[in-house]
Amino acid sequence: MKHHQYPPIKDKSSLVREPQSVQFHKTRYVFFPQMMNQGVQARIEKQLQQAIDQRQIQVFLQPRVRLENGCICAAEALARWKWPDGSWCLPAYFLPALEQTGLIPQLDFYMLEQVAELQQNWRQQNITVLPVSVNFSAATLLQPDFAEKLEHIRLAYGVLAGQIEIEVTEHCFMEQQQALVPILQQMRQKEFPVCLDDFGVGSSSLAMLMQLPVDYVKLDKSFLEQDITDRKIYDYIGQIIKLLHAAEARIVVEGVETAEQARLLQMLQVEQGQGWYWERPLHWQMFLQQYMLDKTEKRCYSM
Secondary structure (H helix, E strand, O other), X not given: OOOOOOOOOOOOOOOOOOOEEEEEOOEEEEEOOOOOOHHHHHHHHHHHHHHHHOOXXXXXXXXXXXXXXXXXXXXXXXXXXXXXXXXXXXXXXXXXXXXXXXXXXXXXXXXXXXXXXXXXXXXXXXXXXOOEEEEOOHHHHOOOXXXXXXXXXXXXXXXXXXXXXXXXXXXXXXXXXXXXXXXXXXXXXXXXXXXXXXXXXXXXXXXXXXXOOOOEEEEOHHHHHOOOOOHHHHHHHHHHXXXXXXXXXXXXXEOOOOHHHHHHHHHOOOOEEEOOOOOOOEEHHHHHHHHHOOOHHHHEOOO
16 A cells, blocks of 8 residues: 655644635635634634534544554544535634634534444444544533433444544643543543543653553654654653553554654554554545455555
């Protein structure tokens, strides 16, 4: 299987008025401003609510690859908002609006249900189900009826143990550590693996990580923005990985873009990688066609 190389999407934080767009691989991506006046925010809130109600927000999947053999072992679900003209809005540019308007829990449960429905369809078609991680905000996890809603979706779609992972960012966890620990413990007891995302961005300590109820730790892509071929940086990352393994966490490294990065991470005994070196996020239908139908070998890359 071929590896993919794509140019990065540059930061558009300077767009501060109305939503704007850029051309990228023949797809027009819409970006929302980080700063919004009241009128723009109200309009976006209405659009976002309609997007959820009308299923304009769709699931994209990015594969996670087992580094020891190059095979896809899981995927991360990512939200993309499709506008009527075919433009795709990236989550980094509409999630802030969802947080400001209080709609983020609605999106989280919407994405969870979409993933559960996808997995149910795969089982009905006798397709081997990949585990999929779904991102959750603290606002969603701390809802009093979170566990009840999760159980309802599990039963409605026949979600099996380990097939949906609960992904929470390090920043989210650090802000609500005491409140989130028992919730995440409960999720693991219900056989929903827990993944700590963006590790290394915040101020959490490795000692604290020993006490966290997590199954996977995702090292933030910022680790790979350094020159991993530099011996000091390589050794530094290696020490972090050893300590994470001591905490009995499996490791996923995000932002892998080159064969050299993948090779070095494999040497460091990192279990999984994720990044554009293997594949960009794909609409779930394209992901299904490209990786899950007919041939098992479609799921493996040469390493």
